[in-house]
Amino acid sequence: MLTNRQLFLLHLGQTSSTPLMLEIEKAEGVFMYGPEGRKYLDLVSGVSVSNTGHRHPKVVEAVKKQVDSYLHLMVYGEMIQSPQVKYAEKLSSLLPQQLSSIYFVNSGSEAVEGALKLAKRFTGRSRIIYFSNAYHGSTSAALSVQGSEKYRNAFRPLMPGTVQIGFNDFDTLDAIDDHTACVIIEPVQAEAGVILPHEGYLDLIRERCTMHGALLIFDEVQTGFGRTGKMFAIDRYGVVPDILVLAKALGGGMPLGAFISSVEIMSSLISNPQLGHITTFGGHPVCCAAGLASLEIIIEEKLLESCESKSSLFKKGLDHPAIESIRGEGLLLAVQLRNREQVGKVIAHAAAYGLVLDYFLFCDDAFRIAPPLVISDDEIKYACKQLLSLLDDTK
Ligand SMILES: Cc1ncc(COP(=O)(O)O)c(C=O)c1O
Numbered sequence: 001m002l003t004n005r006q007l008f009l010l011h012l013g014q015t016s017s018t019p020l021m022l023e024i025e026k027a028e029g030v031f032m033y034g035p036e037g038r039k040y041l042d043l044v045s046g047v048s049v050s051n052t053g054h055r056h057p058k059v060v061e062a063v064k065k066q067v068d069s070y071l072h073l074m075v076y077g078e079m080i081q082s083p084q085v086k087y088a089e090k091l092s093s094l095l096p097q098q099l100s101s102i103y104f105v106n107s108g109s110e111a112v113e114g115a116l117k118l119a120k121r122f123t124g125r126s127r128i129i130y131f132s133n134a135y136h137g138s139t140s141a142a143l144s145v146q147g148s149e150k151y152r153n154a155f156r157p158l159m160p161g162t163v164q165i166g167f168n169d170f171d172t173l174d175a176i177d178d179h180t181a182c183v184i185i186e187p188v189q190a191e192a193g194v195i196l197p198h199e200g201y202l203d204l205i206r207e208r209c210t211m212h213g214a215l216l217i218f219d220e221v222q223t224g225f226g227r228t229g230k231m232f233a234i235d236r237y238g239v240v241p242d243i244l245v246l247a248k249a250l251g252g253g254m255p256l257g258a259f260i261s262s263v264e265i266m267s268s269l270i271s272n273p274q275l276g277h278i279t280t281f282g283g284h285p286v287c288c289a290a291g292l293a294s295l296e297i298i299i300e301e302k303l304l305e306s307c308e309s310k311s312s313l314f315k316k317g318l319d320h321p322a323i324e325s326i327r328g329e330g331l332l333l334a335v336q337l338r339n340r341e342q343v344g345k346v347i348a349h350a351a352a353y354g355l356v357l358d359y360f361l362f363c364d365d366a367f368r369i370a371p372p373l374v375i376s377d378d379e380i381k382y383a384c385k386q387l388l389s390l391l392d393d394t395k
Helices: 004-011 057-070 082-094 108-123 140-144 170-175 201-212 233-237 262-269 286-301 301-318 340-353 379-393
Strands: 026-028 032-033 038-043 101-105 127-131 162-164 181-183 215-219 243-246 258-263 325-328 333-337 358-360 363-369
Touching: 004 127, 004 258, 004 340, 026 170, 026 262, 038 181, 038 379, 057 181, 082 286, 101 262, 108 140, 108 181, 108 215, 108 262, 162 215, 170 201, 201 215, 286 301, 301 325, 301 333, 301 379, 340 358, 340 363, 340 379
Parallel strands: 127 162, 127 181, 181 215, 215 243
Antiparallel strands: 026 032, 032 038, 101 258, 243 258, 325 333, 333 363, 358 363
């Protein structure tokens, strides 16, 4: 009989020649458990998804409760489903007033698609500005605003009318003009290796968008739900976009995305044509119930308040000659090593040290630290101890 490992390689579509290949049987809190009692501390959170940890009891309870009521009822937007309504109300209470109309979809990429379509539809323009080393997903429109050729060149032709400018390059912002439908930006670039915006950069982009009637889209798929120590990067930088894109932690471990705007902007999907964006499963009731429970946990357990001190504990604990620097805010950190070979070795051997680590898409010489926000100080100290031994042994 074939093992799960063999069946994985045989029957699951593969996208990498070096998948992590960890077999996991159970996950709880910050730990994942494999066969024969192997235990791994999760320093990735499924890439910024499991902010409240794996299988938080309140999330599990909300999922079970919703499963007992109903699953899928009808395509998005037709029936009044209380998990969607309650979650939308809660989200809008935490966002700036104008971000009150929430369109739930299935994933980050679909939310990006929806946001770009909405901006085109509302402005009647088609030019889209995006940034070097930006990552917004893997569907065709999202690839068209990906700021690296590496993963997209093979899929040309892409969507026309997109213009790339340098992230943090103040001098190229005059590309935002009267023909611009929208500017799409990650306020903190995640897959670029956690690149923070320079002071005043997001404000200036906001100013130019307003001046030229272009919409500003913030992609907070990774930065949302406390990842950088504030509920959203909007709160950290004090800049309010016209459209906000969320996913990953939005679903509390279930698949969910959203694009959010004012009622006025969102209403442009109602006519000419009506049904401006359609999704069958978007805002699935079980996903909304899980997401709302997870958001309530972030608030009730005051996870934002401890994020900065946890971040400092990592930065202090990871004092090692192999580490050139540690970048980032909150629990979205990039640990910069000397070169990509060293990063490759560290990630390949992490499991043997009881850790789950991962790469960034566009930053070869750093690895990410983005654990569930519920990680305790003792667990951080343990993670640092294991990481230091791993770095000692992979020189
Ligand atoms: C900033 C950002 N936007 C969008 C996406 C796409 O999300 P999804 O993988 O859910 O389609 C990602 C995924 O990593 C992301 O990091």
